[in-house]
Amino acid sequence: xxxxxxxxxxxxxxxxxxxxxxxxxxxxxxxxxxxxxxxxxxxxxxxxxxxxxxxxxxxxxxxxxxxxxxxxxxxxxxxxxxxxxxxxxxxxxxxxxxxxxxxxxxxxxxxxxxxxxxxxxxxxxxxxxxxxxxxxxxxxxxxxxxxxxxxxxxxxxxxxxxxxxxxxxxxxxxxxxxxxxxxxxxxxxxxxxxxxxxxxxxxxxxxxxxxxxxxxxxxxxxxxxxxxxxxxxxxxxxxxxxxxxxxxxxxxxxxxxxxxxxxxxxxxxxxxxxxxxxxxxxxxxxxxxxxxxxxxxxxxxxxxxxxxxxxxxxxxxxxxxxxxxxxxxxxxxxxxxxxxxxxxxxxxxxxxxxxxxxxxxxxxxxxxxxxxxxxxxxxxxxxxxxxxxxxxxxxxxxxxxxxxxxxxxxxxxxxxxxxxxxxxxxxxxxxxxxxxxxxxxxxxxxxxxxxxxxxxxxxxxxxxxxxxxxxxxxxxxxxxxxxxxxxxxxxxxxxxxxxxxxxxxxxxxxxxxxxxxxxxxxxxxxxxxxxxxxxxxxxxxxxxxxxxxxxxxxxxxxxxxxxxxxxxxxxxxxxxxxxxxxxxxxxxxxxxxxxxxxxxxxxxxxxxxxxxxxxxxxxxxxxxxxxxxxxxxxxxxxxxxxxxxxxxxxxxxx
Numbered sequence: 001x002x003x004x005x006x007x008x009x010x011x012x013x014x015x016x017x018x019x020x021x022x023x024x025x026x027x028x029x030x031x032x033x034x035x036x037x038x039x040x041x042x043x044x045x046x047x048x049x050x051x052x053x054x055x056x057x058x059x060x061x062x063x064x065x066x067x068x069x070x071x072x073x074x075x076x077x078x079x080x081x082x083x084x085x086x087x088x089x090x091x092x093x094x095x096x097x098x099x100x101x102x103x104x105x106x107x108x109x110x111x112x113x114x115x116x117x118x119x120x121x122x123x124x125x126x127x128x129x130x131x132x133x134x135x136x137x138x139x140x141x142x143x144x145x146x147x148x149x150x151x152x153x154x155x156x157x158x159x160x161x162x163x164x165x166x167x168x169x170x171x172x173x174x175x176x177x178x179x180x181x182x183x184x185x186x187x188x189x190x191x192x193x194x195x196x197x198x199x200x201x202x203x204x205x206x207x208x209x210x211x212x213x214x215x216x217x218x219x220x221x222x223x224x225x226x227x228x229x230x231x232x233x234x235x236x237x238x239x240x241x242x243x244x245x246x247x248x249x250x251x252x253x254x255x256x257x258x259x260x261x262x263x264x265x266x267x268x269x270x271x272x273x274x275x276x277x278x279x280x281x282x283x284x285x286x287x288x289x290x291x292x293x294x295x296x297x298x299x300x301x302x303x304x305x306x307x308x309x310x311x312x313x314x315x316x317x318x319x320x321x322x323x324x325x326x327x328x329x330x331x332x333x334x335x336x337x338x339x340x341x342x343x344x345x346x347x348x349x350x351x352x353x354x355x356x357x358x359x360x361x362x363x364x365x366x367x368x369x370x371x372x373x374x375x376x377x378x379x380x381x382x383x384x385x386x387x388x389x390x391x392x393x394x395x396x397x398x399x400x401x402x403x404x405x406x407x408x409x410x411x412x413x414x415x416x417x418x419x420x421x422x423x424x425x426x427x428x429x430x431x432x433x434x435x436x437x438x439x440x441x442x443x444x445x446x447x448x449x450x451x452x453x454x455x456x457x458x459x460x461x462x463x464x465x466x467x468x469x470x471x472x473x474x475x476x477x478x479x480x481x482x483x484x485x486x487x488x489x490x491x492x493x494x495x496x497x498x499x500x501x502x503x504x505x506x507x508x509x510x511x512x513x514x515x516x517x518x519x520x521x522x523x524x525x526x527x528x529x530x531x532x533x534x535x536x537x538x539x540x541x542x543x544x545x546x547x548x549x550x551x552x553x554x555x556x557x558x559x560x561x562x563x564x565x566x567x568x569x570x571x572x573x574x575x576x577x578x579x580x581x582x583x584x585x586x587x588x589x590x591x592x593x594x595x596x597x598x599x600x601x602x603x604x605x606x607x608x609x610x611x612x613x614x615x616x617x618x619x620x621x622x623x624x625x626x627x628x629x630x631x632x633x634x635x636x637x638x639x640x641x642x643x644x645x646x647x648x649x650x651x652x653x654x
Contacts, residue, residue: 006030010037019255041256044265046233136166140174142326148175150182150296151221154303172301177325184292184308186224187279194231194274199224202277225289228276232283236268243268282312299323341406344581348404351588355400358595362397365603366390372610381551382463385436386602388470392433393595399425400588406580420485426591427477430527433598434562435473437555438530439466441537444552448544473530480523524570531563554601561597565590 006025013020020043025031035045140146153159157171166174187199197205206223207214214220241251243264254261266287273282282290293309307318324330369386372378402421410418443466538556546552569590576583 001030003030003033006033007037010034014041014256042259042262043256044262044269046229046269140176142324143330145324145330146175146178148178148180150180150294175298176301177323178298179306180296180298180303181293182296183225184294185221185278187275187277191275193228193277194235195227195277197277199277202227224276224278228278228281229289231274231276232269232272232281235274236265236272239268239271240264280312297322341580343404343406343584347581347585351400351404351585351592354592355397355588358397358592358599359394361599362390362394362595365599366394368603368607372606375610377550377609378606380547380549381606382440382466382549384463385440385466385470386551388432388436389598389602390433392429392431392436393599394429395425396429396433396591397595399429400591403588403591404584416489420489423484424481427481427523428474431474431477432470433595434530434534434559435470437559437562437598437602438473438534438537439469440549440552440555441534441541441559442469444541444544444546444549445537448541448546476526484523528567528570531559531566534559535563551602551606554605558598558601561601562594565594 025034025045031045038045157175158168160168164171186203187193190198190200192198193202195202202224206220210217210220219226237251240261244250244253244261249261251261270283270285270287273280275281279291284290290312293311294305295307295309296303297306298304304321305319306322307316309316322329366387369378369383369390373383399422402418402425405418538559541552542556544552549555569586573583573587576586
């Protein structure tokens with residue numbers, strides 16, 4: 001297979017007697033060079049190797065050209081069975097095999113296919129295979145199918161190669177399901193050929209002549225093709241001889257300048273048609289042998305025949321025994337499906353009813369607190385803060401409605417406003433409801449958990465400071481939300497998910513922004529710190545008793561429940577954001593239950609006490625008799641007693 005040596009021998013043959021009429025080179029590189037030179041001497045070239053692709057004028061191939069063994073020549077059978085997949089090709093650039101890809105390019109364009117990537121290599125073909133790293137890069141499985149040359153040994157992927165850093169099991173996994181094509185070199189049918197032998201009889205005689213293992217003999221697989229090529233040449237020479245007699249010529253009259261005899265031999269070869277041991281022998285217009293293509297697939301580590309392609313009749317015979325990882329061939333292209341996901345209406349209506357009842361409960365609690373604001377027991381619970389809690393619960397419960405609105409109820413233009421409404425209602429509702437409870441527990445902790453040496457510094461309760469604290473929390477939320485809305489407003493989201501080669505574009509109402517993780521992190525982080533601090537303060541003051549905020553224990557209980565629900569729900573809803581029903585259920589029910597628990601724990605005991613003890617009547621009568629001076633006297637007495645206690649403690653300490 002040395003082109004240089006072949007050129008030398010060619011000229012020695014041409015310039016030495018006798019005159020040559022037929023040349024039969026073997027290797028592709030030699031055949032190419034010999035054919036290009038031989039036509040200058042009007043010589044016919046017949047080769048018996050299957051690696052040559054160049055279509056030369058006087059070159060006949062006793063075997064099919066490589067394009068016939070490719071998927072391009074196979075009538076592109078893949079699109080008939082599996083659809084029209086996009087292709088990626090790897091070919092050796094400096095050899096004639098690159099022309100197989102040119103043929104494939106033309107055929108796939110005619111079939112309306114697309115080659116997405118083409119790679120040629122200029123060195124040892126093992127190098128790009130190693131660099132490709134199909135297994136390491138996960139380029140296998142149900143999303144991929146590899147088409148390989150079929151003339152390798154059936155166990156090629158099991159042969160250990162120190163240059164390949166893959167185990168046999170990894171190689172087997174990576175190549176599972178790949179498809180190979182190769183020309184049929186031996187007639188699969190038990191029919192008699194022109195030599196009166198079947199294909200099996202030919203193989204038996206050949207093995208007897210060789211006297212050794214056929215696998216150790218180079219060119220053994222191509223032997224049937226070479227044998228039929230000799231028969232084609234012999235038949236063509238016989239036919240040419242008969243035609244030349246009619247013209248008064250003989251084959252012996254051939255010389256290197258006699259083109260007429262060359263043309264007769266060419267026509268005789270081109271019209272050859274007979275049954276050989278490799279199958280039906282016929283040549284196309286370009287002088288290439290037309291043959292069947294065998295299509296095989298690796299299934300469970302074993303090659304299985306899945307079909308044949310007859311190029312002479314453009315007929316694809318399919319066995320329908322192909323198997324694929326995932327149960328079906330890879331998708332031929334990424335299918336884009338646009339769909340809209342809507343919240344379950346049963347879930348939305350159910351939660352909305354609960355939220356509506358909660359809002360009604362909050363209004364009742366607020367009215368009760370305002371109506372009985374003159375009662376001492378209510379006054380000692382800081383009713384204005386409790387009113388803020390009821391208003392905050394109302395806002396939080398109202399956020400449930402926009403939380404469940406989606407494209408089923410509103411148009412795309414209203415999505416940004418609904419997203420903002422969710423955030424504002426939840427943010428302000430949390431700050432009012434939880435902030436007022438947090439302020440109470442913070443004051444109790446500040447005043448009643450001082451160390452012994454600081455007890456004298458206890459201050460009297462100044463309600464305006466409590467209100468200012470709640471106002472500060474609400475103000476921080478307002479400023480944060482305004483900045484967030486201006487810098488990076490929420491908008492409608494389009495979620496994309498891919499499964500099994502299908503790209504699904506899911507349109508649903510979702511509050512998203514360009515830098516949502518940062519904004520949400522700051523917003524949720526601040527709320528989370530308040531929740532954790534509230535739990536700590538509630539635990540620290542669980543044993544404290546004071547008449548100035550007589551419901552601080554109930555406030556602590558409400559803080560426990562709200563904090564636990566919020567700390568669990570916030571991360572869960574972020575994880576389940578792609579599942580609209582689950583995310584809505586977690587978020588909305590957390591808001592509903594937190595509000596219900598807060599309202600029940602704070603207001604129901606007060607209602608029960610006033611109703612069972614009739615305190616609102618006695619307090620009303622006392623107020624009518626004594627006026628507001630009673631409360632002032634009681635507070636003055638309390639301050640005097642505390643001052644006296646501090647003085648006694650100092651004396652005892654001294």
